[in-house]
Amino acid sequence: xxxxxxxxxxxxxxxxxxxxxxxxxxxxxxxxxxxxxxxxxxxxxxxxxxxxxxxxxxxxxxxxxxxxxxxxxxxxxxxxxxxxxxxxxxxxxxxxxxxxxxxxxxxxxxxxxxxxxxxxxxxxxxxxxxxxxxxxxxxxxxxxxxxxxxxxxxxxxxxxxxxxxxxxxxxxxxxxxxxxxxxxxxxxxxxxxxxxxxxxxxxxxxxxxxxxxxxxxxxxxxxxxxxxxxxxxxxxxxxxxxxxxxxxxxxxxxxxxxxxxxxxxxxxxxxxxxxxxxxxxxxxxxxxxxxxxxxxxxxxxxxxxxxxxxxxxxxxxxxxxxxxxxxxxxxxxxxxxxxxxxxxxxxxxxxxxxxxxxxxxxxxxxxxxxxxxxxxxxxxxxxxxxxxxxxxxxxxxxxxxxxxxxxxxxxxxxxxxxxxxx
Amino acid sequence: xxxxxxxxxxxxxxxxxxxxxxxxxxxxxxxxxxxxxxxxxxxxxxxxxxxxxxxxxxxxxxxxxxxxxxxxxxxxxxxxxxxxxxxxxxxxxxxxxxxxxxxxxxxxxxxxxxxxxxxxxxxxxxxxxxxxxxxxxxxxxxxxxxxxxxxxxxxxxxxxxxxxxxxxxxxxxxxxxxxxxxxxxxxxxxxxxxxxxxxxxxxxxxxxxxxxxxxxxxxxxxxxxxxxxxxxxxxxxxxxxxxxxxxxxxxxxxxxxxxxxxxxxxxxxxxxxxxxxxxxxxxxxxxxxxxxxxxxxxxxxxxxxxxxxxxxxxxxxxxxxxxxxxxxxxxxxxxxxxxxxxxxxxxxxxxxxxxxxxxxxxxxxxxxxxxxxxxxxxxxxxxxxxxxxxxxxxxxxxxxxxxxxxxxxxxxxxxxxxxxxx
Numbered sequence: 027x028x029x030x031x032x033x034x035x036x037x038x039x040x041x042x043x044x045x046x047x048x049x050x051x052x053x054x055x056x057x058x059x060x061x062x063x064x065x066x067x068x069x070x071x072x073x074x075x076x077x078x079x080x081x082x083x084x085x086x087x088x089x090x091x092x093x094x095x096x097x098x099x100x101x102x103x104x105x106x107x108x109x110x111x112x113x114x115x116x117x118x119x120x121x122x123x124x125x126x127x128x129x130x131x132x133x134x135x136x137x138x139x140x141x142x143x144x145x146x147x148x149x150x151x152x153x154x155x156x157x158x159x160x161x162x163x164x165x166x167x168x169x170x171x172x173x174x175x176x177x178x179x180x181x182x183x184x185x186x187x188x189x190x191x192x193x194x195x196x197x198x199x200x201x202x203x204x205x206x207x208x209x210x211x212x213x214x215x216x217x218x219x220x221x222x223x224x225x226x227x228x229x230x231x232x233x234x235x236x237x238x239x240x241x242x243x244x245x246x247x248x249x250x251x252x253x254x255x256x257x258x259x260x261x262x263x264x265x266x267x268x269x270x271x272x273x274x275x276x277x278x279x280x281x282x283x284x285x286x287x288x289x290x291x292x293x294x295x296x297x298x299x300x301x302x303x304x305x306x307x308x309x310x311x312x313x314x315x316x317x318x319x320x321x322x323x324x325x326x327x328x329x330x331x332x333x334x335x336x337x338x339x340x341x342x343x344x345x346x347x348x349x350x351x352x353x354x355x356x357x358x359x360x361x362x363x364x365x366x367x368x369x370x371x372x373x374x375x376x377x378x379x380x381x382x383x384x385x386x387x388x389x390x391x392x393x394x395x396x397x398x399x400x401x402x403x404x405x406x407x408x409x410x411x412x413x414x415x416x417x418x419x420x421x422x423x424x425x426x427x428x429x430x431x432x433x434x435x436x437x438x439x440x441x442x443x444x445x446x447x448x
Numbered sequence: 449x450x451x452x453x454x455x456x457x458x459x460x461x462x463x464x465x466x467x468x469x470x471x472x473x474x475x476x477x478x479x480x481x482x483x484x485x486x487x488x489x490x491x492x493x494x495x496x497x498x499x500x501x502x503x504x505x506x507x508x509x510x511x512x513x514x515x516x517x518x519x520x521x522x523x524x525x526x527x528x529x530x531x532x533x534x535x536x537x538x539x540x541x542x543x544x545x546x547x548x549x550x551x552x553x554x555x556x557x558x559x560x561x562x563x564x565x566x567x568x569x570x571x572x573x574x575x576x577x578x579x580x581x582x583x584x585x586x587x588x589x590x591x592x593x594x595x596x597x598x599x600x601x602x603x604x605x606x607x608x609x610x611x612x613x614x615x616x617x618x619x620x621x622x623x624x625x626x627x628x629x630x631x632x633x634x635x636x637x638x639x640x641x642x643x644x645x646x647x648x649x650x651x652x653x654x655x656x657x658x659x660x661x662x663x664x665x666x667x668x669x670x671x672x673x674x675x676x677x678x679x680x681x682x683x684x685x686x687x688x689x690x691x692x693x694x695x696x697x698x699x700x701x702x703x704x705x706x707x708x709x710x711x712x713x714x715x716x717x718x719x720x721x722x723x724x725x726x727x728x729x730x731x732x733x734x735x736x737x738x739x740x741x742x743x744x745x746x747x748x749x750x751x752x753x754x755x756x757x758x759x760x761x762x763x764x765x766x767x768x769x770x771x772x773x774x775x776x777x778x779x780x781x782x783x784x785x786x787x788x789x790x791x792x793x794x795x796x797x798x799x800x801x802x803x804x805x806x807x808x809x810x811x812x813x814x815x816x817x818x819x820x821x822x823x824x825x826x827x828x829x830x831x832x833x834x835x836x837x838x839x840x841x842x843x844x845x846x847x848x849x850x851x852x853x854x855x856x857x858x859x860x861x862x863x864x865x866x867x868x869x870x
Binding site: 074076091092093094110111112133134135137162163164165166169170187188189191192197200201203204207208211215218220221222223224225226227228229230237238239240241242243244245254255256257258259260261267268271272274275276277283284286288290298299301308309401402404405406407408409410411412437438439441443444445446447448 | 513532534588591592611614625626629640647650652661664665667676679708828834865
């Protein structure tokens, strides 16, 4: 249907709509009425599902876009659940059964226009009374690897790295991961730490550790002998060196990004690419200066996730990893957070996860340092100060608060030996 | 001086202090008095320089730690400026000349204890009246590459990648970079985008583009033929593919992290490792759906930096890159932000910087796609939706708002052909 934008045409449609609205609507007249309404009203506001289910927009004419999570056709009515990833909750859509379509399947993408109404359902107090349902993208439910109303395990969904974000479990995980990331940054910012983007590529080979990845250009013109960077270059295993030198100007610095190990392991504990939070504090004189920061970060991130991802956490606690509650871990952590292991180092070990955090006071005295790098020595020559730092494996943190066994289930795109999918 | 913590000892000291405080203080008695005060008072609060200069703690007994930026000894008084990287401003320290020491040099690290006072100086309304100055780390001013009261150019300081954070220009840059990073994340969060950690290591070779870095383990046991990941693996050139698949569950997603090009160029425009902001929006139907996001991000990041880094920006505008003002760029951007180049793509070009942002609507129709990846095709089979996205080079953004010519000056640790220092 082509619609002219002219005022005359709209006036005509408005008159027709008024006329039709007093007639007892037959299925045909109702269809016409809805089409006309669609063009007469202001463009409906586009809402995310999380905004729609909040109840703040009751009575509003809205448009919601997302993916069908359930379809139930009754004689006179059609019920859909539509999810757009903005929250675990889906929006219930109620439509006349005339709007049903065989292409409205689990997994299909839809755009629904209608009015937000109070629902008689206690669990879902808001529903969308649909005037129009547009199927944006089809989905053959026989080919789609996830089945309606089935709760697939983490191992099953891990086989579909490109689609697992369409499941409740993994989309909850990614929302929690995103919020925890925000919380870590907020904690450091509020406590006067400067964020440093430490490099992924480094020439520092950390005393020849065997588990480094080396990098070189892949092009055909490239000759192995002449390194691209003039020196051998590797993927970083830690931003500590870079943070140490920055702490000599900013006192408190941190970094949060990917680090790498070429560890030939398929175990549930190891990834070749994983995220680390690392911090460095100048003028630190005791381990307590570090453990205070470690504990503060852990508490504040976990409290933030508890406050902002209650539903998503609940899904994990009830269905994905039952019996494992983040709030219990937080409470236990306040009793005995850190376990000093010698005079100047500290580790935080978590059952089932391993070392979550490791920190130490650094050696700041020039004459005791055996580092080969001139730059590293320079740092101690020009205004050296006692300092210390720590690192926390971010995936291990997520495993810890969620009770997830396999580290591959808490990172969007896991990389490990023999696997680099996508 | 060894001090017992016993209450009796403290009481005795308090009495002595009271007695001494009514005696006209000679240099010796003053020294004793200060030492006694030091042990009698509560431990002085540790303050950052930015907190001290704010004036909120006037009258308080405090401890400030940082690096000496200037030393001026008069007959009776010693004046220092101490900077700890928390802001561009340094704290003026005033001490009796008895506290002077030949080791109090430009660049040395100090811990100063004393009382915050109102200063007669209009430009620096707060000063620290020092009771004690402890030299934490020495600095030989003849060997230190930066000289007191000299304004070194960006090219000069670039030669000292491990120390350039000790200069005003580069520490300002890093504070601005950190704030701009925060602002980018805030913008996306406030607008309902989920942050995705897209991988650095990828098996997607982007149709064999020649400028990829390949990665392999560096250990001696490793044989070239059997790839660590079973397939050839590369450093990512873009997170677009990963974002596209995530946008099929969350509607709006973004990533902000390092990307890589093995471009054999020493030009002022190219880095081998640089940061990109990339976003992907589902149900996008026109370029305007993207340009709105691009413009929103640009405006909101720049406004945040203007509001939170006024002094640091001012330094750039006045001394580092004179004549180039972020506010002017922001104002101009509101007149004509984006320049569509064809039916479905948009680029934002900035004079002197090049392409800052590039975006396009993606091809969502299955039968038109020629991608070889089964996964990529799957994305179009199961609930495909029209979508689009864009990427912005973060270093180019910083160059743009700061007027910095060389991209190596806006990243903490630049990597480019023949250079991977630290």
